Every structure is written in C-alpha cells, then in structure tokens.
Amino acid sequence: MSAAVRPSLVGDTLVMSGRALRLTMRDPVTFVLSLIFPLLLMLLMTASFAKIVYPTGGYSEFVDVGLPAFILVGIAFAAPVTAAATASDLRGGFDARIRTMPVPTLAALAGRLVADTARSAATVAVVVLVGLPLGFRFTVGPWGAVGFVLLPLLFGLGLGFLALLVAVRAPDAETVNATLNPLMLLGTFLSTGLVPKSDLPGWVQPVAEANPFSVVIEAMRALAHGGPTTRPLLEALAWSVALAVGCGALAVRAYRRRSARPAG
Amino acid sequence: MTAALADAAPRGVAASRGARPAVAADAAMLAGRHLRLMSRRPASVVSAIVLPLIFVLLFFTVFGRVMDRAGIDYIDYLLPAAVIQAVFFCGISAAILAAEDASGGMLNRLRTMAVSRSAPALGLLGAELARSLLSLGVLLAIGTAFGFRFHGGPWRALGFPVVMLAFAAALVSCHIALGFALRRVEAVTVATNLVYFPFLLLSNAFAPAAAFPSWLRPVVEQQPVSRVADALRALTTSDAALARPLLIAGAWLAGLLVLGALGASRALGRSA
Amino acid sequence: MTAAVEAEGLVKAFGDRRALDGLSLRAEAGTIVGLLGPNGAGKTTTINVLTTVTRPDAGRATVAGHDVVREPALVRAAIGVTGQFAALDGGLTARENLVLFGRLMKLGRAAASRRADELLERFGLTEAADQRTAMLSGGTRRRLDLAASITREPAVLFLDEPTTGLDPRSRLALWDAVRELRASGITILLTTQYLEEADALADRITIIDRGRVVAEGTAEDLKRRIGGTVCHVRLADPAEAPAVARALAPLGVASVVPDGVSLPAAGPQTLVAAVRALDDARAAGRLAATIEDIGLRRPTLDDVFLALTGHPAAADGDDEAAPLGRPAAGVGA
Numbered sequence: 001m002s003a004a005v006r007p008s009l010v011g012d013t014l015v016m017s018g019r020a021l022r023l024t025m026r027d028p029v030t031f032v033l034s035l036i037f038p039l040l041l042m043l044l045m046t047a048s049f050a051k052i053v054y055p056t057g058g059y060s061e062f063v064d065v066g067l068p069a070f071i072l073v074g075i076a077f078a079a080p081v082t083a084a085a086t087a088s089d090l091r092g093g094f095d096a097r098i099r100t101m102p103v104p105t106l107a108a109l110a111g112r113l114v115a116d117t118a119r120s121a122a123t124v125a126v127v128v129l130v131g132l133p134l135g136f137r138f139t140v141g142p143w144g145a146v147g148f149v150l151l152p153l154l155f156g157l158g159l160g161f162l163a164l165l166v167a168v169r170a171p172d173a174e175t176v177n178a179t180l181n182p183l184m185l186l187g188t189f190l191s192t193g194l195v196p197k198s199d200l201p202g203w204v205q206p207v208a209e210a211n212p213f214s215v216v217i218e219a220m221r222a223l224a225h226g227g228p229t230t231r232p233l234l235e236a237l238a239w240s241v242a243l244a245v246g247c248g249a250l251a252v253r254a255y256r257r258r259s260a261r262p263a264g
Numbered sequence: 265m266t267a268a269l270a271d272a273a274p275r276g277v278a279a280s281r282g283a284r285p286a287v288a289a290d291a292a293m294l295a296g297r298h299l300r301l302m303s304r305r306p307a308s309v310v311s312a313i314v315l316p317l318i319f320v321l322l323f324f325t326v327f328g329r330v331m332d333r334a335g336i337d338y339i340d341y342l343l344p345a346a347v348i349q350a351v352f353f354c355g356i357s358a359a360i361l362a363a364e365d366a367s368g369g370m371l372n373r374l375r376t377m378a379v380s381r382s383a384p385a386l387g388l389l390g391a392e393l394a395r396s397l398l399s400l401g402v403l404l405a406i407g408t409a410f411g412f413r414f415h416g417g418p419w420r421a422l423g424f425p426v427v428m429l430a431f432a433a434a435l436v437s438c439h440i441a442l443g444f445a446l447r448r449v450e451a452v453t454v455a456t457n458l459v460y461f462p463f464l465l466l467s468n469a470f471a472p473a474a475a476f477p478s479w480l481r482p483v484v485e486q487q488p489v490s491r492v493a494d495a496l497r498a499l500t501t502s503d504a505a506l507a508r509p510l511l512i513a514g515a516w517l518a519g520l521l522v523l524g525a526l527g528a529s530r531a532l533g534r535s536a
Numbered sequence: 537m538t539a540a541v542e543a544e545g546l547v548k549a550f551g552d553r554r555a556l557d558g559l560s561l562r563a564e565a566g567t568i569v570g571l572l573g574p575n576g577a578g579k580t581t582t583i584n585v586l587t588t589v590t591r592p593d594a595g596r597a598t599v600a601g602h603d604v605v606r607e608p609a610l611v612r613a614a615i616g617v618t619g620q621f622a623a624l625d626g627g628l629t630a631r632e633n634l635v636l637f638g639r640l641m642k643l644g645r646a647a648a649s650r651r652a653d654e655l656l657e658r659f660g661l662t663e664a665a666d667q668r669t670a671m672l673s674g675g676t677r678r679r680l681d682l683a684a685s686i687t688r689e690p691a692v693l694f695l696d697e698p699t700t701g702l703d704p705r706s707r708l709a710l711w712d713a714v715r716e717l718r719a720s721g722i723t724i725l726l727t728t729q730y731l732e733e734a735d736a737l738a739d740r741i742t743i744i745d746r747g748r749v750v751a752e753g754t755a756e757d758l759k760r761r762i763g764g765t766v767c768h769v770r771l772a773d774p775a776e777a778p779a780v781a782r783a784l785a786p787l788g789v790a791s792v793v794p795d796g797v798s799l800p801a802a803g804p805q806t807l808v809a810a811v812r813a814l815d816d817a818r819a820a821g822r823l824a825a826t827i828e829d830i831g832l833r834r835p836t837l838d839d840v841f842l843a844l845t846g847h848p849a850a851a852d853g854d855d856e857a858a859p860l861g862r863p864a865a866g867v868g869a
C-alpha cells in the first residue's frame with residue numbers, strides 16, 4: 001500500500017499552493033488591501049509628485065513612465081507578508097507534521113509562492129487597468145504586453161524566494177517584517193522607477209542603475225514603449241532567475257538544517 | 265517600589281484606595297511596561313528609528329533634485345513631514361499595543377486590580393510620547409547632517425517639539441481608542457493603514473499643495489495633517505507668520521484630542 | 537514476530553548535552569509500546585529520530601523495515617505522527633486539514649475527501665468539521681491531530697505525549713481511540729510521563745532516563761520489580777530521613793525521597809513491620825523523628841525511578857508539564 005506514497009514535487013507543490021490560496025481567500029481584507037496598496041500609492045504619488053518630476057509633462061506622463069514601478073511596489077511589499085506567514089507555519093505545528101510526511105522540502109516551502117504569484121497577477125491587472133485611462137500606453141503590441149505582464153511575476157517569484165530565505169532563518173515573524181520591509185523600500189525607491197536617472201544625485205545613479213528593481217523596470221518600459229529590448233530583457237530575466245535559484249537553494253538548505261522544534 | 269507594593273498588597277483594595285492618587289503612578293508604571301515591550305520587539309525598534317531614517321534618506325535622495333529645480337529647499341521642507349510620519353508610526357504602534365491588551369486579557373486583568381481606570385490609556389500614551397521624542401531626536405540628527413536648520417531662532421525651535429508632542433498626543437489618543445475598540449490586531453493594522461496613507465499622502469507634507477490637481481487642492485490644504493505641517497514649518501522659518509498656523513493647528517489638535525479621549529474612555533467602559 | 541520499529545544505540549547530542557545516549561528500542565508489529573520517562577528524558581528526541589525529523593549522531597534505526605537515515609522518504613510514507621504539540625493548520629477547518637494531509641499522503645481528491653468524512657465520523661468530530669482548528673478546544677484538537685496522522689492508514693503510528701494537558705474525559709476518549717487503532721493492526725509507539733497511561737495502553741513499556749533505557753518489560757514485569765505498592769513515611773523534618781531509612785533497612789531497600797522515606801512493600805504486612813521497626817528504634821533511643829504520616833500507596837513514576845535508577849526522576853524544568861508522582865490511580869485496576 002505505502003509503496004505508492006512517493007514524494008512528488010509538482011503534485012505536492014500544487015496541493016500546498018491550494019492550501020495557500022485558500023488561506024489567502026479566507027482573509028479577503030488583506031487580499032484586497034494588497035491590491036489597493038499599489039493603486040493608492042500610484043494615485044497619491046501621481047497627484048503630489050507628477051508636476052514636480054515632469055514640470056512640463058504632468059500626470060499622464062508620470063503614470064506612463066512610473067507604472068512599472070508601482071507594479072513592483074505592489075509585488076515587493078506582498079513578499080514580507082508571505083514570508084511572515086511562512087515563518088508562522090514554521091514555528092506553529094503545521095511544519096512539524098509536514099516534516100514527517102513524504103513531501104519534498106521545496107514543495108513544503110514553495111506552496112505559498114505559487115499562491116502569491118496568482119495574487120501578483122491580480123496586482124498587475126489592477127494597476128494596468130487603472131493606469132490605462134490615466135495615461136499608461138502599450139505601444140509595442142500584444143507580445144510586448146504579454147512580456148510586460150509576465151516579467152514582474154517572474155521577478156516576484158525571485159523576491160518570494162528571497163523572502164522565504166529570510167523567513168526560514170529569522171527567529172520570528174516580526175523579525176521577518178523588520179528585515180524585509182526596509183530592504184524592499186530601498187529596492188523600490190533607490191531605482192529609476194519614480195524619477196529619471198539624471199535627476200538622482202550623482203552617487204545614487206550607479207546604485208540605481210545596478211539595482212535589480214531598475215533593471216526590471218527598464219525592461220518593462222521597453223516592453224511597453226519600445227526601444228532596444230533584448231538586452232534589458234535578458235538582464236531582467238537573469239536577475240529574476242538568479243534570485244529564485246540562489247535564494248531557493250539557500251532556503252531549502254536552511255530549512256533542512258533547522259531543528260524542527262516548535263515553540264513550547 | 266517593590267517593597268512598597270509588597271507592603272500594600274495584603275491590605276487590599278480598600279486600603280490602597282485610601283492611599284490614593286494612583287493615576288500618575290499607575291500610568292507611569294504601565295508606560296514603563298510598554299516601553300520595555302517596544303524595546304524587545306524588532307518591529308517597534310525598526311519603525312521608531314530605522315523607518316523614519318530610511319524615509320528621509322529615500323525621499324531626499326530621490327526627490328531632492330527635482331524639488332530643488334522647483335525652487336524648494338527639500339531637506340527643510342521634508343523634515344517636518346518625516347516627523348509627522350514618525351508620529352503616525354507611534355499611532356499605529358499604539359493601536360496595535362492597545363488591541364493586544366484588549367484582546368489578550370491584559371486590559372481585563374487591569375480592571376480587576378486596584379489600578380485607576382484611565383491608567384492603561386494614559387500609560388500607553390506616555391510610552392508613545394517618549395517614543396516620538398526618540399524618533400524626533402534621530403530625525404533632527406540626520407536632518408542636520410543633510411543641511412536642515414532652524415532659521416527662526418531658539419524660541420521658534422523650542423516650539424517645534426511642543427507642537428510635535430501635541431500632535432502626537434492627539435493622534436495617539438485617537439489610535440488608542442481605535443485599538444481598544446477594534447481589539448483584533450489584523451483589523452487594527454488595516455484600519456490604521458487606511459488612515460495613514462490618505463492623510464499623509466494627500467497632504468502638503470511631502471509635496472506642496474500647489475503640485476496637486478486643482479480640484480484636490482482645497483482638501484489637501486485644509487486637512488489636519490497639512491495644518492500641523494504648516495505649523496511645524498512656520499516654526500522652522502524666521503519670517504513666516506506664526507499665530508495663524510499655530511491657532512489653526514491647535515484647534516484641530518484640541519478637537520482630535522477630545523475625540524480620542526472620548527473614544528478611548530467609551531471603549532474602556534465597554535470592553536468587558 | 538517481526539519488529540516494526542527497531543533502534544540500536546541511538547545517540548543525539550545538543551551541544552554537550554546528550555539527549556540520547558545509546559538508546560535501543562524495539563516494537564513488534566501490531567503492538568503498542570509505551571516509552572515512559574520524565575520531562576527531558578529524551579522521548580521527543582527519540583520520536584524525532586524515528587520519524588526522520590532529526591538525524592542521529594550515531595546508532596541506527598529502522599521503521600517499517602526502512603532505515604530512517606538512508607530511506608527517509610520510504611519511512612515517511614509508512615508512518616503517522618502525532619507530535620507533542622498539535623500539528624495542524626490553524627487557518628483551515630478541521631475537514632480541510634484532513635483533506636490537505638490526505639492529499640499530501642497521495643490520496644486522490646475524491647479518496648482524500650471520503651477519508652476525511654470517515655475520520656470526522658470515527659473521531660466524533662463531525663460538529664467541528666467546518667470550524668477553523670485554531671478555535672477548537674484542546675481535547676478536540678488533539679483528536680483531530682490524531683486523525684490527521686492516519687489519513688492514510690500508517691504501518692507505524694507515533695504518539696508523543698498524546699494526553700499531556702488534557703482533562704480526564706478527553707484523556708479517556710483518546711485512550712479509546714488509540715486502542716481502536718491498535719485493533720486495526722497499526723503498530724503504535726507512544727511516549728508518556730504517566731505510568732498509569734503506559735499501563736492502560738501499552739503491551740510493553742520501555743522506561744528511559746537521561747537518554748538511556750533503564751528498564752523494559754510488560755507493565756506486570758515492571759510493577760513486580762517495584763513491588764506493586766510502596767510504604768511511604770512522611771516526616772516533619774526531612775533531615776531525619778537517613779535515620780528513618782536506617783531503621784527500615786532490614787525490611788528492604790529504603791530510600792530517601794523529598795518528603796521522607798519510601799520502601800517497596802509486599803503488602804499490608806510490610807506496613808505493620810515498618811511501624812514496629814520504627815517503634816523499636818524509638819524505644820532504643822536511635823530515632824527521634826516526628827512522623828506525620830505512614831501508609832501504603834500505589835507506586836508512582838517517582839517510585840519506579842527510585843527503584844530502578846536510585847535517583848529521583850528530576851524533571852528537566854524546561855516546561856510546565858504535569859508534575860511527576862501524580863497518584864497512580866490506574867495501576868493494578
């Protein structure tokens with residue numbers, strides 16, 4: 001009988017994702033807020049800063065150029081939430097049972113990331129749908145639009161694995177938030193997402209240029225508005241995959257090393 | 265102090281009633297408890313010290329140049345905004361601590377003890393005021409390093425922390441009422457964010473009201489956070505008229521303080 | 537008979553502390569083995585090693601015929617575990633938990649759902665089925681936790697202190713559930729701090745202390761070794777205990793316990809003999825102690841330890857678990 005009970009990476013990841021989606025849906029307020037947050041930020045920042053950043057252009061230009069940044073803000077600040085939930089899983093009893101079951105480590109960890117990616121897709125859709133009447137334009141055609149939607153999801157997966165790594169290593173859920181939130185703030189702000197590179201102070205320019213958030217944002221802009229696409233796209237893909245694989249491997253290793261001793 | 269407590273304990277409630285004015289002592293003791301809780305919580309330390317710093321640094325580096333081009337000395341403009349934001353963080357922290365006490369049974373326990381009724385709220389308020397001063401110190405230090413100056417002389421400069429404390433008292437007491445009333449930490453987190461983002465970002469705190477679309481401008485100019493920012497900025501300059509912004513901000517803050525006090529005492533009276 | 541669990545010379549150290557110090561253990565297929573020991577004895581560490589959660593530093597163990605270090609996946613496929621703390625997803629309902637764990641044990645969607653309903657029924661959880669588990673009472677959660685460990689019937693079931701912290705009624709309900717599982721042919725290894733519990737459930741008992749086995753046998757064997765009952769002398773001043781122990785020495789191994797002296801008893805005659813011996817000693821001027829109480833009582837885990845290890849079962853003091861030496865109401869009943 002038990003011969004059929006084999007760990008299954010794909011099957012178990014799907015089951016764990018189903019659980020994570022269910023938990024997400026069970027808390028609709030948090031879900032809706034996570035969608036509203038980037039919208040709110042986009043509307044408020046546009047209202048207050050558009051005229052200052054683009055004195056001659058204005059609101060629609062700010063939205064057109066800044067929209068990728070607001071998508072990434074939405075995705076980036078969902079990562080700590082997922083990580084905190086994972087940290088609670090690890091400290092509560094749930095993980096204690098999973099460890100005694102025929103479930104691959106990666107599946108145990110990655111379930112929440114799949115659910116998160118679904119949520120990120122909703123974020124992208126909402127921000128784009130609101131951005132379109134406010135001035136955001138796709139000028140490249142359907143394939144560009146598809147890439148524009150998929151790229152942030154892939155990068156979000158990379159950020160998700162980074163967040164998982166922190167969750168596995170941190171002593172509690174609060175430390176997870178306290179570590180990741182400042183990190184995400186730095187990543188999203190010290191980028192070329194909100195203000196053109198030439199308007200940043202000299203010492204920040206190289207930082208902003210190297211920042212993976214900027215890399216992804218520039219690639220998204222190319223996908224939406226045209227211009228040289230191949231190189232920015234490859235750079236963005238490289239960053240996303242490197243983050244996912246690197247942090248994923250480290251997280252799995254750290255998870256295996258953790259002693260499974262729930263509080264108490 | 266422990267010795268005094270030990271002496272008082274066996275005599276019971278009636279005796280310590282006789283010994284009276286407990287409000288201040290109780291509140292001070294509870295404020296100490298909250299400060300200790302905060303110092304042990306990484307999230308509190310981060311939101312009291314690290315986040316305000318990061319926001320100043322980020323806004324200054326990202327928007328400094330474009331603001332300069334628009335004719336605004338951004339560090340002078342930004343610092344009052346950062347102080348206001350730090351006070352909001354105090355408010356959010358107060359709401360969460362209040363909700364934890366209300367849902368975790370601490371509040372009920374305190375009510376069965378010989379502790380004066382308003383002490384839980386006052387103690388929390390005291391702790392958050394202390395915390396706001398810490399954030400202010402950190403922000404002034406970093407701001408000065410980036411070129412922030414009080415241009416209006418020592419008296420105006422002294423008014424700055426006073427107005428901040430008044431703002432903190434009003435905002436924190438409203439948040440305490442919110443925390444006691446909602447009790448669930450998740451609900452409190454949501455509610456405080458719904459207050460924080462619109463009030464802070466739809467104000468003249470980070471960008472001047474003139475940059476907003478014209479139909480939004482009246483709201484941006486009139487709302488209390490902008491009025492407090494006006495008062496704080498008037499205190500950093502030498503030439504601005506002082507009386508008008510101080511009076512308007514003062515009226516708002518008095519109103520908010522009354523609202524918070526009423527709300528907190530109602531929530532305290534109800535929660536059983 | 538074949539062994540469903542077999543462990544030999546397990547060693548596990550945390551820092552310089554040896555949680556397991558050469559522990560060996562065997563459970564025949566289809567039996568219940570009780571692992572009895574005080575707080576900190578190494579019970580949970582043993583379970584963790586046998587359930588592939590912790591790697592032993594030395595020694596080997598097989599569960600359901602598979603090596604726990606080399607074939608963890610096969611072991612996991614064959615076991616169910618109910619840990620010392622409820623291992624459930626607090627955000628999901630009771631039913632959703634059972635379906636989830638059934639799916640992770642590779643039951644199909646329909647099969648997992650059917651099995652969940654069956655288990656809810658069998659463990660009296662139908663009323664709790666649609667409540668989130670975080671809201672359930674301790675006893676209900678424990679039963680659900682047990683149900684979650686058998687979504688796919690395991691060959692070996694591990695229960696770590698399954699009734700610690702439960703009220704007496706929930707405890708009896710859980711005992712019934714465990715007996716039923718044994719009746720269906722599952723091998724069960726359960727840990728407990730209560731002699732009474734091991735006595736009520738286990739076919740064989742292994743007593744461990746400081747990571748080592750101190751005794752092994754059926755409940756009857758062990759009770760025989762400690763005499764079935766003890767004669768206990770409570771003293772006003774424990775400092776007098778050595779003198780009292782000397783006076784009782786001719787009657788057996790009298791040992792000093794925290795509140796007096798304790799002596800294995802063969803029956804009421806031991807009590808009579810003890811009273812006489814104390815009187816004689818007093819008359820001869822060899823004893824001045826004030827005796828507060830003297831009587832026969834059922835052996836407790838403390839007595840077992842005293843009898844077998846020569847030292848009291850000092851709790852590790854690392855958590856709030858029930859004190860040792862609860863009245864052993866069930867023994868011999």
Ligand SMILES: Nc1ncnc2c1ncn2[C@@H]1O[C@H](COP(=O)(O)OP(=O)(O)O)[C@@H](O)[C@H]1O
Pocket residue numbers: 259261550553554555573574575576577578579580581582852854
């Ligand atoms: N992860 C760990 N890290 C450090 N010490 C541990 C760990 N797990 C157990 N110990 C120690 O090992 C000993 C045995 O613990 P445990 O197996 O939990 O005992 P029991 O379950 O019998 O109460 C105790 O002294 C405990 O403090």
Ligand SMILES: [Mg+2]
Pocket residue numbers: 579580581620696697
């Ligand atoms: Mg244990």
